[in-house]
Amino acid sequence: MKLAIDHKSPIPLHIQAEQLLRELIKDPVYQAGKLLPNEVELAKKLAISRTTLRQAINKLVYEELLIRKKGFGTKVANSRISSKSMNWLSFSQEMKARGITVKNYELHVSWVFPDESTASFFDISTEKKIVKMERLRGSSDNPFVYFISYFHPRIGLTGEEDFKRPLYEMLEDEYSTIANLSKEEISALEANKFIAGKLEIETGSPVLFRKRFVYDQGERPMEYNLGYYKAESFVYTVESRRT
Amino acid sequence: MKLAIDHKSPIPLHIQAEQLLRELIKDPVYQAGKLLPNEVELAKKLAISRTTLRQAINKLVYEELLIRKKGFGTKVANSRISSKSMNWLSFSQEMKARGITVKNYELHVSWVFPDESTASFFDISTEKKIVKMERLRGSSDNPFVYFISYFHPRIGLTGEEDFKRPLYEMLEDEYSTIANLSKEEISALEANKFIAGKLEIETGSPVLFRKRFVYDQGERPMEYNLGYYKAESFVYTVESRRT
DNA sequence: AGGTTAATTATGTATTTACATGGTTTAAGC
DNA sequence: GCTTAAACCATGTAAATACATAATTAACCT
Numbered sequence: 001m002k003l004a005i006d007h008k009s010p011i012p013l014h015i016q017a018e019q020l021l022r023e024l025i026k027d028p029v030y031q032a033g034k035l036l037p038n039e040v041e042l043a044k045k046l047a048i049s050r051t052t053l054r055q056a057i058n059k060l061v062y063e064e065l066l067i068r069k070k071g072f073g074t075k076v077a078n079s080r081i082s083s084k085s086m087n088w089l090s091f092s093q094e095m096k097a098r099g100i101t102v103k104n105y106e107l108h109v110s111w112v113f114p115d116e117s118t119a120s121f122f123d124i125s126t127e128k129k130i131v132k133m134e135r136l137r138g139s140s141d142n143p144f145v146y147f148i149s150y151f152h153p154r155i156g157l158t159g160e161e162d163f164k165r166p167l168y169e170m171l172e173d174e175y176s177t178i179a180n181l182s183k184e185e186i187s188a189l190e191a192n193k194f195i196a197g198k199l200e201i202e203t204g205s206p207v208l209f210r211k212r213f214v215y216d217q218g219e220r221p222m223e224y225n226l227g228y229y230k231a232e233s234f235v236y237t238v239e240s241r242r243t
Numbered sequence: 244m245k246l247a248i249d250h251k252s253p254i255p256l257h258i259q260a261e262q263l264l265r266e267l268i269k270d271p272v273y274q275a276g277k278l279l280p281n282e283v284e285l286a287k288k289l290a291i292s293r294t295t296l297r298q299a300i301n302k303l304v305y306e307e308l309l310i311r312k313k314g315f316g317t318k319v320a321n322s323r324i325s326s327k328s329m330n331w332l333s334f335s336q337e338m339k340a341r342g343i344t345v346k347n348y349e350l351h352v353s354w355v356f357p358d359e360s361t362a363s364f365f366d367i368s369t370e371k372k373i374v375k376m377e378r379l380r381g382s383s384d385n386p387f388v389y390f391i392s393y394f395h396p397r398i399g400l401t402g403e404e405d406f407k408r409p410l411y412e413m414l415e416d417e418y419s420t421i422a423n424l425s426k427e428e429i430s431a432l433e434a435n436k437f438i439a440g441k442l443e444i445e446t447g448s449p450v451l452f453r454k455r456f457v458y459d460q461g462e463r464p465m466e467y468n469l470g471y472y473k474a475e476s477f478v479y480t481v482e483s484r485r486t
Numbered sequence: 487a488g489g490t491t492a493a494t495t496a497t498g499t500a501t502t503t504a505c506a507t508g509g510t511t512t513a514a515g516c
Numbered sequence: 517g518c519t520t521a522a523a524c525c526a527t528g529t530a531a532a533t534a535c536a537t538a539a540t541t542a543a544c545c546t
Binding site: 058062183184185186187188189190204205206207208209229231234235236 | 301305428429430431432433447448449450451452472474477478479480481
């Protein structure tokens with residue numbers, strides 16, 4: 001494990017420090033409650049200023065991964081939220097875990113101009129085409145979800161990739177792009193004509209709509225995913241624990 | 244509204260600045276998308292350093308109340324009602340944090356026989372009555388959620404409690420029952436006639452449905468909560484990180 | 487011995503300073 | 517008139533510094 005900071009890297013020092021801390025605190029001794037090295041010392045060891053180090057620690061404190069106590073020290077927060085694991089399974093793995101065989105009803109890849117919200121998330125112009133993937137998936141007899149994915153041009157997708165492979169595996173293998181953080185928004189919607197057609201339901205019927213903002217190792221946006229789930233066939237579960 | 248910072252106050256300047264900003268951004272012109280004064284200028288106006296001001300702004304950016312854009316400026320994010328930390332904040336606290344005043348449209352407490360699924364979760368008989376609470380809540384002009392809560396008899400509720408207080412606070416203070424773990428299931432539903440009537444929408448319109456299984460300190464079931472959210476007015480957000 | 491005080495430790499607060507970087511706007515050049 | 521470059525603007529990054537404060541520990545005095 002690399003426990004040093006690269007001052008020549010274009011990645012900001014506080015981001016590097018943050019990532020380093022995320023690794024560091026996985027160490028059993030810290031998980032067990034041992035205090036982290038104090039800020040002044042740690043900053044010296046990493047060859048960054050205390051200000052910069054604090055910036056990194058602040059993030060983890062905000063996420064409630066670390067707890068600071070004045071005059072005492074900083075340690076890993078004992079119990080943190082779960083929910084997690086399920087979100088990092090790919091769709092096929094997720095379905096497999098539920099005992100459902102996945103069927104791909106449609107798979108379509110194209111180059112399109114991003115709409116406003118997509119361009120804004122990716123922080124790119126709406127004038128430049130990006131790769132869009134559309135997918136209708138479900139169980140053997142029931143197409144219950146329609147996915148639309150947009151990928152950041154930084155990744156370098158050509159549109160000719162093998163999208164039948166598990167997506168994140170492919171992105172990691174072929175493009176060294178690793179999904180690291182995902183922010184999701186779940187809401188209920190009326191199916192429009194297009195979605196209703198795909199999911200074989202009435203226009204206006206409820207669908208569970210999931211927006212997914214996926215970020216890579218460097219916290220940079222990499223994928224924008226929209227999922228329309230047929231109402232009766234999908235339940236989103238979250239488990240959270242008081243900290 | 245006080246738009247100045249008291250340097251003699253024992254309250255840290257960055258906290259004062261944060262509070263001040265929270266007020267400031269409620270101003271319609273900022274809600275409408277006007278850029279905030281730039282950091283250097285605003286810091287000067289408040290007579291604090293830019294670093295301190297940034298500390299305050301950072302918090303709001305973290306909460307996604309503000310958006311910063313390099314070389315451009317800082318503005319209010321078009322905030323939807325979301326449920327990021329909803330998990331462990333009460334509804335009213337969460338809404339307050341979003342600057343929305345909570346209105347209780349209906350509040351009804353009764354003793355009822357539990358149905359099959361409730362009894363099964365609580366591991367009790369369907370022959371014994373338990374406390375049921377129904378609540379229609381929302382913003383000042385929009386009732387957007389209907390809650391139904393069942394409470395485990397172990398807690399010892401009489402039904403005469405002050406349910407206008409934040410729920411979990413009341414349970415903790417009066418009954419030493421602390422919510423510790425929550426398992427949630429989110430799905431989309433068609434509003435039935437009853438729910439549609441409460442939420443003032445058409446029967447058959449989509450609602451976001453959230454089941455919540457709440458456990459106490461000893462991992463024992465304590466509350467079973469059903470929430471029906473008006474589709475357009477609620478987004479459930481989940482943030483997860485690869486581990 | 488026990489309680490009070492002081493020293494130590496590590497985080498908390500705050501400022502000043504400097505330069506980098508990504509957008510936007512303006513001006514120059516052809 | 518269009519493209520390109522320069523200037524400008526506001527946020528982003530980083531460091532050095534200084535002192536305040538809460539928690540712990542050690543020293544002290546009765």
